[in-house]
Amino acid sequence: MSIEMTTPRVQDLDDVAAVLSGWQHDAGPLHLHPGDLGWHSSRGAARTAASLRAWSRNGRTLALGLLDGPDGLLRMALDPDLRDDEELCRQLVADVDDPSRGVLDAGAAIVEARGAERFSQLLSEEGWQPAEPWTPLHRDLSSGVDAERVRGAGVRVRIEVIDPDGADAWVAVHWSAFKGTPLGEEERREVRQRWLTMADGPFYHRARSLAAFDSDGNAVAVTTVWSAGPGRPGLVEPMGVHRDHRGLGYGVAISVAAASALREMGSSSALVCAESSNSAAVSTYVAAGFTAREQVADLQRGA
Known part of the structure; x- marks a missing residue:
């Protein structure tokens, strides 16, 4: 056939x-x-x-x-x-x-x-x-995750699981991390609705969204992790740090928290892929216990 x-x-x-x-x-x-x-x-x-x-x-x-x-x-x-x-x-x-x-x-x-x-x-x-080229990164979860490393580079953070009531904080950090422009009210409503749509969608029972808060209560980093089921690798997608709080260890902290959440969900490992040109992202994941694997390249066709 x-x-x-x-x-x-x-x-x-x-x-x-x-x-x-x-x-x-x-x-x-x-x-x-x-x-x-x-x-x-x-x-x-x-x-x-x-x-x-x-x-x-x-x-x-x-x-x-x-x-x-x-x-x-x-x-x-x-x-x-x-x-x-x-x-x-x-x-x-x-x-x-x-x-x-x-x-x-x-x-x-x-x-x-x-x-x-x-x-x-x-x-x-x-x-x-x-x-x-992109750099795949892998973190084995079989031996557990050291909770002390959630503190990142000497910083203390509070990790929270985000539900719909806390979506605004998640959205604000994500917007800052990936857009870098002021978050207007219209954009906030639109992105919040997209997060709510995702959270109410057919795949979110496999997921957990997290936010890291600094000692002043500011949301400084966010991620969402996705399980593929017990004994299989889970995915970190996305992870971002607020532009006003970069370089302070919060990316490491939220990445370790992501790995810890996936282990709690039964994942055997945590996976993520970063653009090889984004050396800061690759370094952050490595500092959080991920191992960089051989670079991979997509294939492109010209116009």
Whole structure:
């Protein structure tokens, strides 16, 4: 039977997350994770389902892709047992590289397919080129997490689990960390609603949002962590420190807290991926006990 590509429905999202969870392994690549779907779900369950592509054969899911954002980014994971399957990899290339197939539009695009060496090789043969490198980081959780390190570089913080009543603090820090512009009331309402949509979505039962507060009660760092189930690696996505409080150890503190939360949720390890050019982020995770793995590069197609 031939390989079929479909777009999942909202009612399929639990099954998609379950399949992705089963593909997460400590020794495997940091490819598409259920947490990536969870973070994407701040756009709503319907839009998240519409952004997914699934490849299957004889009722078995072989590969999954998430169209992430407006810039032509396709984030993928393949069944670990089928990463070298020639028929699958050639079908993926045919679907991804041809705009008429309904995956990527014509023009500039990026494919993130970590660990899928044969698929990436075939894309390269079609003219796709390496993009900016990323650094995957891994923290083993089997031996526990030293709670004292939550204090970071000599600072004391209070870690809180954020619920909807505390979303404003989380939103303000996240905005500062990733936008860096003043947070107006309209932006605050919009981003808060997106956080609430995520928290009320189909994946958030796998998640926990945290905030770190300094000794004056200021929210200084935030993160959300995502479980793939007991005994499997969990994902840190996202993590950010307020711009007014950088360089004080709060990034280390919230990253250790993230690892601790994942261990409490049954995860075997904590995973995160940072742009290799962002040396401050990589250093922060390393200081929090993560080990940097070999750099990986996405593949890009020009306009």
